[in-house]
Amino acid sequence: QVQLVESGGGLVQAGGSLRLSCAASGRTFSWNTMGWFRQAPGKERVFVAAITWNGATTAYADSVKERFSISRDNAKNTLSLQMNSLKPEDTAVYYCAGQSGYSREPLTRATNGYDYWGQGTQVTVSA
DSSP states (O other): OOEEEEEOOEEEETTOOEEEEEEEESSOOTTSOEEEEEEOTTSOEEEEEEEOTTSSOEEEOTTTTTTEEEEEETTTTEEEEEEOSOOGGGOEEEEEEEOSSOOOSSOOOSGGGOOEEOOOEEEEEEO
């Protein structure tokens, strides 16, 4: 059974930082694109960032560029999201996602482009 488990969420003041982690089990994602999405209350789940299998290519939503950084460790089958200069509008549940097929470019930003999802971790940024 494939599982993606996010951790690292919490409450932080505006301007602060958090680092999210996603641990995968049940299969390796070493050859697959992985990504982060987020969903704010009453809103749709939206793309945050994605990374190719080897980390050579990344993509970010405009709203998080220059503030967030996605990375991966294939040896540990983990995905991370470093979030700096957090804003109240970053408040959401953050989800880790993985594709089943081999990495391709351009990186997929659509939720239906990902086959595996974690349960999410809450990030709350206070003003």
